[in-house]
Structure formats: C-alpha cells, structure tokens
Amino acid sequence: MLxxxxxxxxxxxxxxxxDALVLGNTRIGYGELDARANRVANLLIARGIAPGDTVAMSIPNVPEFVIVYYGILKAGAVVVPLNIMLKGHEIAYHLQDSGARVFFCSEGGPDLPIGEYGRAGFAAAPKCRDMFVVGGLDGADSLDTALGEVSDVRSSVVRDPQDTAVILYTSGTTGKPKGACLSHSNMxxxxxxxxxxxxxxxxxxDTYLVTLPLxxxxxxxxxxxxxxxxxxxLVLLPRFDALTALTLMIEEDVTVFAGVPTMYWALLDAVDETVDVQRIAxxxxxxxxxxxxxxxEILTRFSERFGVRILEGYGLSETSPLALFSDPERDPRPGSIGVPVWGVEARLVDADWNTVTEVDTVGELALRGHNVMSGYLGRPDATAEAMRDGWLRTGDLARMDADGFYYIVDRAKDLIVRGGFNVYPREIEEVLITHEAVSLATVxxxxxxxxxxxxxAFxxxxxxxxxxxxxxxxxxRDRMAGYKYPRSIExxxxxxxTATGKILKRELVATVRTSTVSTGTVSTSRGSSDVG
Structure with a gap:
C-alpha cells in the first residue's frame, strides 16, 4: 500500500x-505544511470526494500549490495539475476530459487572470461540482472561507501502488491534449x-530554487x-526572472537549481558586475x-562562469518524467542526455519497433521501467500506438555512442526533410550559437x-x-553542407x-505558412513573448 x-x-x-517553503517573507515549516494539507484533505472528504476521484488545480508556484497538491493526495484522490496559461474553453476541456469533481484555481492578477479563466471553464464543465478560489476575496468560492474550522488532523487514505496518483496532460501539439496516468509507484x-x-x-x-512550473x-x-x-x-519563484533568480541564489544560499535551457541562457545574459558569481558558485x-x-555552448559557458557543471537529463510527462540522466561518476559528455536511470531501460527503434543496433545510428528513443505511465486516460487507441510490451515510444530521435550514452538528435516532428535529405534543427542550432554575435538560435x-x-532560423x-x-x-554556408544551411535567418x-520555457517552434512556423517561399527566402513577424 502506498x-x-x-x-x-x-x-x-x-x-x-x-523550513519547507519560502516565498518572499513567508516561510512555512514542514509541520505547518503537512497540517495545511490535512485541512484540504478533510475539506474534500467532507464534500464527498472518494478515493480515485479526480481533482483539478490551476495554481502557480506559491505555497498553495504544494498544500492543495498534497491535500488531494491525502484524501485518496487523483491530482490533475493544469497549465496556468490555459483560457476558459481549454480549462473546460481538461475538467471534462479528466472527469474532475472539484477544481482549485488561483485568482491570479491583471497580467494573468487565472481566476477569470477558471470560472469560465468551471461554468462550462457541469460535472465538476465545486470550485475553490485561492488568493481571492472572501466569498462563497474562496478556499480560505471553505476551510473555516476544518480540522488539520487526519491520516492519508491508503492507496495501491499502481493506483493513479497524478494525471499530467501533454501539450497537445499534434491534437487535443491527452492525460498521462501516473501511479503512486511511478511518482x-x-x-x-x-x-x-x-x-x-x-x-x-539542501535549498532548491523552484522556478520551473510545478x-x-x-x-x-x-x-x-x-x-x-x-x-x-524550496524557495519559490512564481515567474522566472533571471536577475531575481540570481539574487535569490545569493540571499537563500541555494544549493540546487533545475531549469530549462532558455533559463540558463537568461542567467548568463543577466550576469553583470553587480552579481556576486563567486558567492553563487x-x-x-x-x-x-x-x-x-x-x-x-551554453553548457560550456555556464560551467566557466559559475564553476558548476550542468547535469543534463531527459524525460517526458509519460515517464514521471525522469528517464535518462548524466552520470555524475563518469566524465561529462557535452551534448549527451546521459544514460538510463536506475530501473529504466532504453533502446532505439525504427517505425516498426525493430531495435536499431548500430552505434551512432539515429532511431526513435523508446523507454521501459518503473517510470512509465499506465496509459492515456480514456484513450486506448493512443495508448496502444505509443506503447508495446511495456515500452513507450517517445517521439524523440536519438543516437547512442559506443559507451551507451544517448544524444537527442531532434524531435521526430521537428525533423526537416529538404529535397529528400534529413536535416536535424538541433545540429544547425549548435553551429549558429557558436557565432560570437549570436546569443540564442532556433531552427x-x-x-x-x-x-x-x-x-x-530565428x-x-x-x-x-x-x-x-x-x-x-x-x-x-561556409560551415555546413549545402542541404543543411539556413536559406533564411531572421x-x-x-x-x-511555453510556460515551461520551451521555444514554441510551431508558432514560428505559423508566421511563414502564408509566405511565398519558392525563392528560398521568407518574411516573418517577430516573436511575441519574452524568453523564460
């Protein structure tokens, strides 16, 4: 039982x-955090939530995320964390698809009215019975009001290790988002x-700086x-800002930082004479x-500047997510995502699931182990397409060197086929970023x-x-094969x-879909949101 x-x-x-959580001047100890989560669990049980029911939440990186997340688990329910950038109709879809019985939603603010979108989504999802607003004014739907005199003492509902604990929705870049069902054992x-x-x-x-969206x-x-x-x-930073992150690293003596590549790029860009780099290191x-x-290039520059080697990992929502990781005990392999983590197997496959055995030959990465989801919620066909005999196709193209280290070549869907030749965007990006004038590039x-x-390229x-x-x-052109080099650069x-800091290539592609490109040149509009 687990x-x-x-x-x-x-x-x-x-x-x-x-101290468990830190946000500004707020510091919450472990005992207090556990007690607050107990109150949420008791509230849910009082509202009729039974083991296995789904409960959704749309909350940024504030203490209430952790409190509500663990409160849902303690009640024996399944957590459905939603992207805080979703609009009303998107929230309605997730509530309906997951079968959520209750919805916890942050009020948000003028720059991101999460509460406004949440109420619209809740109103369009009739099977979702209750909505509690976090951080809003006292009212009928306020979480603070609902908690009232609710007890902070309880024992967690016992679940089977293979019962679903969390449903994480994929980004939906190739269709409607799908919910990956992850068990208590997975997580x-x-x-x-x-x-x-x-x-x-x-x-x-340890002290973690937590700015990755929870x-x-x-x-x-x-x-x-x-x-x-x-x-x-856990030092919470609800919205990533490079200079604020550097300041918190110093003030809170941060020992562990996890981020996406654009965050590391932004940190390097924000360092000036006012930042005590040696203190951070x-x-x-x-x-x-x-x-x-x-x-x-970013890995090398960060190591030189901060004296800290970035360990690169790989995973998916469908794998809980950690699947491969740099081996801290072996020499670094720049550009590698490492080797399979404990208890996980990896192999490269072709379109028919045949194993690609040749060293440094590109294939689709497939994974099997304790981390792999049970399947996509309510989508047996999609599950069968992605999984076979416990193996999960990742959709990522990779190669493996003679020592068993894996290297992501590119997303299968990002592969460019130019006149019958395969072009891997990441390879071009790696070359572009070595130019002394280029800070960041995407292809x-x-x-x-x-x-x-x-x-x-942009x-x-x-x-x-x-x-x-x-x-x-x-x-x-002087550094790449004729079929590889970009004919247009903006x-x-x-x-x-995205909210997680990944570059939205599909939005960039959309800007050129209506352009005339027969001459090999295109005209595009500039990107519309800040990196990070």
Missing part, C-alpha cells in the same frame, strides 16, 4: 520545524531516483517531490537541465514549393552585436515560449 503524500508526511514527522520511485542521482539526503539540508512534470518531480522527500527548503552544488536539448522547417521544406543577438542576416547565412529580440 500514497505519494508519504514524501511530505515523513519529512514533517522528522523535521517539523525545518514516488521517480522522486527517489532523482535524489539518488543528485546525492540528496536529509543530511544535505504543474509540469519536471518541476513537480525533480524539485517539489524530490526536494520535500529529503526535507529540503560557493553554495551551488547541483545544476540540472531538462525539458529540451541544452546547447553545448524550423519552412514550407517550400520545390524542396517540400526549407531550413529557416536568432537573438548578443547585446551590442552588429551583423546582418545575409552575413549570417553566408557564415553558415534576427529577433524575443522568441515565443
């Missing part, structure tokens, strides 16, 4: 007075595996669940990257009347750099990203 909430409860029993084992890799234990008294699998498992399981202090013992391929496939697709320049798009194209000041 409940994911044991990760919090064990630390609360052992370290009740140790507990993955958090403990992360600690095994990070050398984390209660004796380390509704996402990376932040949820690798920082929140893993950190709480060893009694770490003195306390930081682990830097972790995931969510997207980390350019080797996409542009529709082309003759070649099917043409190679296009770049952000280093501060003060002066170079034309034509000069960059010429520079690339210099931009921002790139559109």
């Amino acid at each position: 409940n994911l909430s044991v990760l919090l409860e064990d630390s609360a029993r052992r370290y009740p007075d140790r 507990v084992t993955n958090a403990l595996t992360a600690n095994r890799l990070f050398d984390s234990s209660p004796m380390c008294t 509704f996402h699998s990376f932040g949820q498992t690798v920082t929140m669940n893993a950190g709480l399981s060893v009694g770490a202090t 003195a306390t930081m013992r682990r830097a972790i990257s995931g969510g997207a391929a980390l350019p080797v 996409v496939g542009v529709p082309h009347e003759v070649y099917g697709e043409e190679v296009g 770049v952000i320049l280093e501060a003060g750099a002066q170079i034309t798009e034509e000069e960059l194209i010429s520079w690339c 210099i931009v000041t921002t790139l559109p990203t």
Whole structure:
C-alpha cells in the first residue's frame, strides 16, 4: 500500500520545524505544511470526494500549490495539475476530459487572470461540482472561507501502488491534449531516483530554487517531490526572472537549481558586475537541465562562469518524467542526455519497433521501467500506438555512442526533410550559437514549393552585436553542407515560449505558412513573448 503524500508526511514527522517553503517573507515549516494539507484533505472528504476521484488545480508556484497538491493526495484522490496559461474553453476541456469533481484555481492578477479563466471553464464543465478560489476575496468560492474550522488532523487514505496518483496532460501539439496516468509507484520511485542521482539526503539540508512550473512534470518531480522527500527548503519563484533568480541564489544560499535551457541562457545574459558569481558558485552544488536539448555552448559557458557543471537529463510527462540522466561518476559528455536511470531501460527503434543496433545510428528513443505511465486516460487507441510490451515510444530521435550514452538528435516532428535529405534543427542550432554575435538560435522547417521544406532560423543577438542576416547565412554556408544551411535567418529580440520555457517552434512556423517561399527566402513577424 502506498500514497505519494508519504514524501511530505515523513519529512514533517522528522523535521517539523525545518523550513519547507519560502516565498518572499513567508516561510512555512514542514509541520505547518503537512497540517495545511490535512485541512484540504478533510475539506474534500467532507464534500464527498472518494478515493480515485479526480481533482483539478490551476495554481502557480506559491505555497498553495504544494498544500492543495498534497491535500488531494491525502484524501485518496487523483491530482490533475493544469497549465496556468490555459483560457476558459481549454480549462473546460481538461475538467471534462479528466472527469474532475472539484477544481482549485488561483485568482491570479491583471497580467494573468487565472481566476477569470477558471470560472469560465468551471461554468462550462457541469460535472465538476465545486470550485475553490485561492488568493481571492472572501466569498462563497474562496478556499480560505471553505476551510473555516476544518480540522488539520487526519491520516492519508491508503492507496495501491499502481493506483493513479497524478494525471499530467501533454501539450497537445499534434491534437487535443491527452492525460498521462501516473501511479503512486511511478511518482514516488521517480522522486527517489532523482535524489539518488543528485546525492540528496536529509543530511544535505539542501535549498532548491523552484522556478520551473510545478504543474509540469519536471518541476513537480525533480524539485517539489524530490526536494520535500529529503526535507529540503524550496524557495519559490512564481515567474522566472533571471536577475531575481540570481539574487535569490545569493540571499537563500541555494544549493540546487533545475531549469530549462532558455533559463540558463537568461542567467548568463543577466550576469553583470553587480552579481556576486563567486558567492553563487560557493553554495551551488547541483545544476540540472531538462525539458529540451541544452546547447553545448551554453553548457560550456555556464560551467566557466559559475564553476558548476550542468547535469543534463531527459524525460517526458509519460515517464514521471525522469528517464535518462548524466552520470555524475563518469566524465561529462557535452551534448549527451546521459544514460538510463536506475530501473529504466532504453533502446532505439525504427517505425516498426525493430531495435536499431548500430552505434551512432539515429532511431526513435523508446523507454521501459518503473517510470512509465499506465496509459492515456480514456484513450486506448493512443495508448496502444505509443506503447508495446511495456515500452513507450517517445517521439524523440536519438543516437547512442559506443559507451551507451544517448544524444537527442531532434524531435521526430521537428525533423526537416529538404529535397529528400534529413536535416536535424538541433545540429544547425549548435553551429549558429557558436557565432560570437549570436546569443540564442532556433531552427524550423519552412514550407517550400520545390524542396517540400526549407531550413529557416530565428536568432537573438548578443547585446551590442552588429551583423546582418545575409552575413549570417553566408557564415553558415561556409560551415555546413549545402542541404543543411539556413536559406533564411531572421534576427529577433524575443522568441515565443511555453510556460515551461520551451521555444514554441510551431508558432514560428505559423508566421511563414502564408509566405511565398519558392525563392528560398521568407518574411516573418517577430516573436511575441519574452524568453523564460
């Protein structure tokens, strides 16, 4: 018997007075955090929530996320964390698809009215019975009002290890989002595996800077669940800002930071003479990257600047998420996502599930182990397409070297086929970012009347750099095969990203879909949102 909430409860029993959560001037100890989660559990049970019922939540990186998350688990229910950027109709879809009985939603603010969108979504999901607003004015739907005199004492509902604990929705880039069902065993084992890799234990008294969105699998498992399981202090940063992050690293003596590549790029860009880099390097013992391929240039620059080696990992929502990770005991392999973590198998397959055995030959990465989901909620066909004999197709193209280290070549859906030749965007990006004038680059496939697709790039320049798009194209032509180099490059000041910091390539492609590209040149509009 097992409940994911044991990760919090064990630390609360052992370290009740140790700081669990920090946000600004607010500091919440483990004992208090556990008690607040108990109140949420008691509220849910009083409202008729039974073991196995689904409960959704749309809350940013504030203490209430952790409180509600573990309260849902303690009640024996299934947590459905939603992306806080979703609009009303999108929220309604997730509530309906997951069968959520209750919805916890942050009020938000003028820049992101989560509560407004949440109420619209709730109103359009008749099977969702109750909605509680976090951080809003006292009222009928206020969580504070609902908790009232609710007791803060209870024992967690016992669940079977294979019962679903969390449903994480995929981004839905190829259709409607699908809910990946992750068990208590999936989530507990993955958090403990992360600690095994990070050398984390209660004796380390680590301090994590938590800016990865907690509704996402990376932040949820690798920082929140893993950190709480060893009694770490989690310093919450609801919206990533590089300078604020650097300041918190100094003020809170942060020892562990996990981020996506765009965050590391932004941290490097924000360092100036006012930032005490040596102070950060003195306390930081682990830097972790995931969510997207980390350019080797950024890895190298960060190591040189902060004296900390970034350990790169790989995973999916469907794998809880951790699946492969840099081996801390072996020499670094720049550009590699590492080797399978404890208890996980990996192999490369072709379109028919045949294993690709040749060294350094590209195939689709497939995974099997304790971390793999039971399937997609209510979608047996999609589950059967993605899984076979316990193996999960990831949709990522990779290669394996002679020592068993894996390297992501690209997303299968991002592969550019130019005139019959395969072009991997990441390879082009790795070259572009080595140019002294280029700070960040992303490469996409542009529709082309003759070649099917043409190679296009969007770049952000280093501060003060002066170079034309034509000069960059010429520079690339001298360094790449004729079918690889980008025929169009647009210099931009921002790139559109997801809430987790991944670059939205599909939005960039959409800007050129209506352009005439038969000549190999395109005209596009600039990205619309800040990186990070």
